[in-house]
Amino acid sequence: MTELTLLIADDEPLAAERLQLLIERIDGVKLVGVAEDGDEAVSKAADHHPDVLLLDIAMPGLDGIEVARALSKQERPPAVVFVTAFDQFAVAAFEVAAVDYLMKPVExxxxxxxxxxxxxxLTQRDRTAADKTGVEDDSPYLDEFWASDLSGLVRIASRDIDRVSAERDYMRLHVGNRSWLIHHSMTKLEEGLDPALFVRLHRSAIVRRDFIAGFSRNSSGRWVARLQDETEQPVGRLYSEKVREIAAR
Structure with missing residues (x-):
């Protein structure tokens, strides 16, 4: 078993000490440091490059969410596990791709x-990076996304996405009867998805081409895409030419 290095960031000495005692009981992990506030957490993470960060949320200086955002810019950011006494930050925590969210006192x-x-x-992330090493004709398009839910992180293959819908500053990825929110712009997402597989039909919608069952016109004469799940997607005026492209007319 590969040893994981851990960094604790918590401004409560007793809570940090409890985590250290619990870590000692777990095989294959090594504590490399303890930070007492958010700024120190960022600094020590840069020095030690831990695999995992056990991170409190309410801390002096940078809070835990801000620390996670700052470290996400690293070439190999640590996996973040939030450890907090407050449950109201759960949604914000998973928006920054937290692996887990533990309530104090930690079991x-x-x-x-x-x-x-x-x-x-981390194993999956390293394996994916290794698979791409040395591939000369690697596709420029995104082949997967990682989204958060209450069970942790979920890998979503691009080819499995049926459609994408915009919700303010987030994009909802629809896969069968399930969906996940990711923080992304529609324009960047359109650029990242293979145009041979996906088509943008509206300023707030991208659809997988083979998920389109057909087209019809509504009472206003506008195109509407009929999808495989028996729902409909209006075609925006600026994207009407996509219908002719798909129908090869």
């Missing part, structure tokens, strides 16, 4: 589960 079993989850994520 030994939940900490071990969170670290196992972090290990799985």
């Amino acid at each position: 030994p079993g939940r900490l071990a589960e969170a670290i196992a989850r972090a290990r799985a994520l």
Whole structure:
């Protein structure tokens, strides 16, 4: 088993000490430092490059969410596990791709589960990076997304996405009966998806080409795409030419 390095960031000495005691019971992990506030967490993460960061949210200086955002810019950011006494930050935590969200006082079993989850994520991330090394004709398009839900992180293959709909500053990826929100702009997402597989039909909608069952016109004469799940997607005026392109007319 590869040893994981851990960094704790918590401004409560007793909480940090409890985490250290729990970590000592878990095989295959090594504590490399303890930070007492958000700014120190960023600094020590830059020095030690930990695999996993056990991160409090309410701290002096940078809070935990801000720390996670700052570290996400690293070439190999740590897997973040939030450890907090407050449950109202759960949604914000998963928006920054947290691996897990633990409530204080932390239960030994939940900490071990969170670290196992972090290990799985890091292993998959490193394997994906290794697979791409040395591939000369690697596709310029995105082949996967990582989205958060209450169970942790979910890998979504681009080819499995049926459609994408915009919700303010977020994009909702629809796969069968399920959907996930990711923080992305529609324009960047359109650029990242293979145009051979996906087509933008509206300023707020992208659809996988083979998910389109047909087209019809509504009472106003506008095109409407009929989708495989028996829903409809209006075609925006600026995207009407896409209908002719798809129908090869």
